[in-house]
Every structure is written in structure tokens, then in C-alpha cells.
Amino acid sequence: MYPLKFGPIYKEKIWGGRALEEKFSKQLPKGSIGESWELAAHENGTSIISNGNLAGMSLMEAIKQEGEKILGTEAKEDYYKKFPLLIKILDANDKLSVQVHPDDEYAFEHENGELGKTEMWYVIDAQEDAKLVYGVKPEVDKEEFVSSIKEGRLEENLIEVNVEAGDVIYIPTGMVHTTHKGILIAEIQQNSDTTYRVYDWNRMGKDGKPRELHIEAALDVIKFGTKPEEKVVGLEIKEEGYVRTILVACPYFTTETLDIAEKYSSDTNHERFYVLMGLEGKAKLSYEGGEMELKAGETLLLPATLGEYELVGECKLIKSYIRDLAEFKAELKELGYSQEEIKQIKGL
The missing domain is CATH 2.60.120.10 (Jelly Rolls)
Incomplete structure (x- = not known):
């Protein structure tokens, strides 16, 4: 066996930009590229090996052929059916939607057997005074949260933190979060593509219509009344x-x-x-x-x-x-x- 390289999978996003081209000289397609899936084995994007004698195979095809040689003696049986990680780089040239992710139990029941989505963000680069939204204020309950969405004042119930290059944020399931503009992020997460949007800044999608929100599902999974995690020191x-x-x-x-x-x-x-x-x-x-x-x-x-x-x-x-x-x-x-x-x- 040898170290495996993969061709990145680029995702155009309304909030994306061209920072991956500028920072890492990546050969981007046209458009606003918000995500580069660096290592993925998901129905919405599958990494293809680009080097060595396994070149041309998808990651899961290689695992099916090589099995324990890739995954190791400590790997759970589930990993042979679904690779456990999804590794991305995000270019937040504009604000992401205010969002939250479900845990394994909720996702399995409501998202056709999908995994939950615990993730970690490492800030690769950030413009001056860059900010993240990281949690709901602990005193805010579900009723107040819903009212603030309806009344257009959700932002006052969210916790903002300033970030700079090198900062690390741990985002367990149930934690409301988003980024403001001008942040480049390495994202390590469970192998899931399930995101519940709570608010999307009243902007339109490529079709000229508001992007879909998932407020009911989000309210099911948000952990209200919990103190947000601090930045990771390590x-x-x-x-x-x-x-x-x-x-x-x-x-x-x-x-x-x-x-x-x-x-x-x-x-x-x-x-x-x-x-x-x-x-x-x-x-x-x-x-x-x-x-x-x-x-x-x-x-x-x-x-x-x-x-x-x-x-x-x-x-x-x-x-x-x-x-x-x-x-x-x-x-x-x-x-x-x-x-x-x-x-x-x-x-x-």
C-alpha cells in the first residue's frame, strides 16, 4: 500500500468565491466555488484515486478490493459500508446560512439512514474582523427562537465570535452556527451532507427563488439552553x-x-x-x-x-x-x- 491522492470535488455555492485558486493554486471550474471535497465517499460526491495502481478507482471501490489494508484492524464493520469521514475546504466568500446538523439517531430516522454531522472547523485564513456565529444564547428557549425568526430579529439571539487564522471550532450536533464572509476553513466531519437551514439572510438562489429552509427539523435538533463550546486550545x-x-x-x-x-x-x-x-x-x-x-x-x-x-x-x-x-x-x-x-x- 501507498499514500492515496484524490481529485478534489468542487461545489459551486451562492456564498462561494475563488480563494482556493488564490491560496492553493487549485484549478477551479468557473463560478463561485464554496467547497472542495478533498476526501469523500458520499452519494453527493465520491473521491477518485489519482495515483498509483489504484488510480481511477473510487475510495469505496478501493476499500472493497483492499479492505483491512486500507481501513486497518481497528476499523468498525460499518466503515466497509460507509466511509466514516468527509474532509472539505470551505471558501466562505459570503455568509453561509444559519444552520444546524442532526445527530446519528435523528438523521437515521428522518434522512434515509444518513449519518449525523459532528464537525470541526480549522480557520486557514480570515479577513480582518472576520466573525462566526457559534451557538444560541443560553437564555433563549425554543419559543423565543421561533418568534425571533418570524420577526426578523434572529441575529440578536445568536452568539458571534471573532476568528483569525489558526482558530479551531468544535461543532457538535445541535449547535447552531454559520460563518460571515471572508473565511477559508478546513472542515473535518462525519460522512454526512445533511444541513438544516434556519435563516438565509433573505437571499435568492440561482433560480431566483429563496433557498429552502428546514426550520421544523432544525427546531427538533437544536440543543437550547446549553453553553456553547469555547474555541479549541488543544x-x-x-x-x-x-x-x-x-x-x-x-x-x-x-x-x-x-x-x-x-x-x-x-x-x-x-x-x-x-x-x-x-x-x-x-x-x-x-x-x-x-x-x-x-x-x-x-x-x-x-x-x-x-x-x-x-x-x-x-x-x-x-x-x-x-x-x-x-x-x-x-x-x-x-x-x-x-x-x-x-x-x-x-x-x-
Whole structure:
């Protein structure tokens, strides 16, 4: 096995732009491109492998052929039917709709067996004074929320936060959120494309009509009366040649950033697959049998049987994977990290 590259899947959005072209020199089609699906195995977009002897296969076709070699010994049986992650880059050139996502139980029942959508946003770039909406004010109940939608004053019930490059937001299901304009985001999420729009700024779609809202479903899943999460700080681990910051560890994914000054070495150990997304700079990735370059804006899947690998260069990337949280927490405690330090990791 070898690191798998994929052709991106571009999605035109009313709120999209051309930042992916400017930031990462991506070859975009015409139009306002709001999303680049970097790694996907969903009915609304499926990644095709672009390198090596599996080139031309979809991700799920490769998994069907190679199975555990890609997914690993720790993979759940469900992963062979539906790949668990969807990795994107979002270009919010304008405001996204005010939205919320359901959990697994609700989505399975109401969205034809779809997964829920817990996600994490890493702010790659942001204009000055960029803002996100991140939650409903805790004192706002469902009745007031509905009234504020009808009366056109929803914004006063939403929590706004300023963001800049490097900020990380953890968005569990039931959390109302959106972005204002001028933000480029790496999104790590469950493999779901279910979004319930609450409000869309009174704008029209490409057909000249207001875009569909899903207020009733949204009200079913919004978790009113809960205090929104703070921005993710993460647990920073400094090693010779790199800094590793564990950001989120939830049942659906674990994410960390790697700031590599010289080199970083690791091993897939046949247990699980890993996804690497380049954020800044570039590095040479070496593994048994070959080497390749990983640049900013590129995403790779490291199959479970890849084995030992090394990244050499000056770069920053996101590393995503799935693992048992109880084992992970126990490992961190054994390494000497306190409960307070571990709490810096969201979702754990």
C-alpha cells in the first residue's frame, strides 16, 4: 500500500468565491466555488484515486478490493459500508446560512439512514474582523427562537465570535452556527451532507427563488439552553523537530495539527488509516517503497498497512484519524498529562 491522492470535488455555492485558486493554486471550474471535497465517499460526491495502481478507482471501490489494508484492524464493520469521514475546504466568500446538523439517531430516522454531522472547523485564513456565529444564547428557549425568526430579529439571539487564522471550532450536533464572509476553513466531519437551514439572510438562489429552509427539523435538533463550546486550545506536545497539538477527540474523529520544523516520523501500525491535509508549506513524505510531496491544499490518505513514514520539511498540516477514546485518554494519563491538560482537547 501507498499514500492515496484524490481529485478534489468542487461545489459551486451562492456564498462561494475563488480563494482556493488564490491560496492553493487549485484549478477551479468557473463560478463561485464554496467547497472542495478533498476526501469523500458520499452519494453527493465520491473521491477518485489519482495515483498509483489504484488510480481511477473510487475510495469505496478501493476499500472493497483492499479492505483491512486500507481501513486497518481497528476499523468498525460499518466503515466497509460507509466511509466514516468527509474532509472539505470551505471558501466562505459570503455568509453561509444559519444552520444546524442532526445527530446519528435523528438523521437515521428522518434522512434515509444518513449519518449525523459532528464537525470541526480549522480557520486557514480570515479577513480582518472576520466573525462566526457559534451557538444560541443560553437564555433563549425554543419559543423565543421561533418568534425571533418570524420577526426578523434572529441575529440578536445568536452568539458571534471573532476568528483569525489558526482558530479551531468544535461543532457538535445541535449547535447552531454559520460563518460571515471572508473565511477559508478546513472542515473535518462525519460522512454526512445533511444541513438544516434556519435563516438565509433573505437571499435568492440561482433560480431566483429563496433557498429552502428546514426550520421544523432544525427546531427538533437544536440543543437550547446549553453553553456553547469555547474555541479549541488543544493539548500541545513539543518534540524534537515538530510540535503536535491534539485538538479534538470525539467518537467520530480525532484531529491534531503538526507544526513540522524539520521532520516528523510515525507508523500506521496496521491499526487504522490516517488523513493528512497540508495547511502551510510543503514536506517530502517518505515510506517503504517510495516518496512524494505534500503541499498546502493537498490531502492524502495513509492506508493502515503503509507502516513507518517520515515527513521532512517545514510545514503545517492537520492529521485526522479515529480511535478508541478510553484508550487514548489512558495513554495521555500514562504520559503524565493532568486531567486539566487533557480537558483542553474538545470532545474527549
